[in-house]
Amino acid sequence: MARRSRHTREELQALIVEATLSLVREKGAGHVTARRIAEVIGYTPGMLYAAFTNLQEILLHVNAESLESLHADCVSAQDGADGPEASLRAMGLAYLGFAERRTHQFDLLFQRMEVDDLSVPPALSQRIRSLFELVERQLATLAPAADDVALQVGARALWSGVHGTAALTLSRQLYIDRPHADREIVETLITRFLDSWRQAPS
Amino acid sequence: MARRSRHTREELQALIVEATLSLVREKGAGHVTARRIAEVIGYTPGMLYAAFTNLQEILLHVNAESLESLHADCVSAQDGADGPEASLRAMGLAYLGFAERRTHQFDLLFQRMEVDDLSVPPALSQRIRSLFELVERQLATLAPAADDVALQVGARALWSGVHGTAALTLSRQLYIDRPHADREIVETLITRFLDSWRQAPS
DNA sequence: ACCTGAACACCGTTCAAGT
DNA sequence: ACCTGAACACCGTTCAAGT
Secondary structure (H helix, E strand, O other), X not given: XXXXXXXXXXXXXXXXXXXXXXXXXXXXXXXXXXXXXXXXXXXXXXHHHHHOOOHHHHHHHHHHHHXXXXXXXXXXXXXXXXXXXXXXXXXXXXXHHHHHHOHHHHHHHHOOOOOOOOOOOHHHHXXXXXXXXHHHHHHHXXXXXXXXXXXXXXXXXXXXXXXXXXXXXXXXXXXXXXXOHHHHHHHHHHHHHHHHHHHOOO | OOOOOOOOHHHHHHHHHHHHHHHHHHHOXXXXXXXXXXXXXXXXXXXXXXXXXXXXXXXXXHHHHHHHHHHHHHHHHHHOOOOHHHXXXXXHHHHHHHHHHXXXXXXXXXXXXXXOOOOOOHHXXXXXXXXXXXXXXXXXXXXXXXXXXXXXXXXXXXXXXXXXXXHHHHOOOOOOOXXXXXXXXXXXXXXXXXXXXXXXXX
């Protein structure tokens, strides 16, 4: 086949990431192959290696997009909330909701990859930090006297619980027989954490 | 090559699982292949399919072994502890310790597999339940009035936090720059949860 | 210069054929 | 009966050769 079109490297990268993202959403990362990505965008597999160093780097960019969505979901969940506690609850439910609706993306996002020498896209690590900052901000409002370390540790303690609940729900390892158990667990977690946080934030 | 030895199906299964476990420990599940397993035990790859239906089933049995170790670690951590709070703290640290020492096993254990039609080995699901029961028991001691549902939800809320901390630490997504941040986070989590739990367990 | 097409060194899994 | 060896339909990645 002849040359199909002229795309700059950046356009090719965007095409590839978009195609890969849709494959991940539909089938899961396990079914994504270089040959299938190439097929979707109408190129040969070899061409991918002109735009990225390997398949793993492409998946890292998919993760950056996923985290962008997750972050946006959390921010807009907070928008409708009244006060820091409601805000944290809304964020927690949004996080669970993302894990349920975009299961394959969530899986890929938190699955440990062997990142040999690839640079993690800056958008990726930046968005994770931002997520924690959203939590820290609400905790700070609830306890203005808390210092930075307490806020950082507290936000990570609380959010590890939300994340763990989402992760265990997806891997069906929660072993509890109640409808919407995940939401109940996250509600409990947030209630109890804030209970204690309000009394003594340090 | 001629027949090398006579093994019953059960002996073969044990050989295979043991070989696979050691490959997982050394290199991670991503580097485990049917050909490598066969090489370790001195058979041909095809033979694996006389003992198991596929590679995935073998990995499920590896998970059963891993969970056995994790459970044993948690139980023996409790043995040295004085009282329910110390017991939960010791378990939490043991859980983190397992995730750190046996990283590849932990990864495989909580990575979502597409379990087509394979039966999860009963030892596997049973051990997860047992882990939660260890937590429930300590929570019950702290609040004898708590009902079963509160205990189940509480144990999962608390343990999702411990699990989430371990998972985020391994995937380097905690983004906090403190030595032993994971332990600090788990300590915080347990302290705050119990703080609230003691006051109002329901 | 951009992209292809073929190749290389791998996979998981099956199954006829050997012993 | 037990196990092999070869095959099938795939992989990710590279790179000489075409346009």
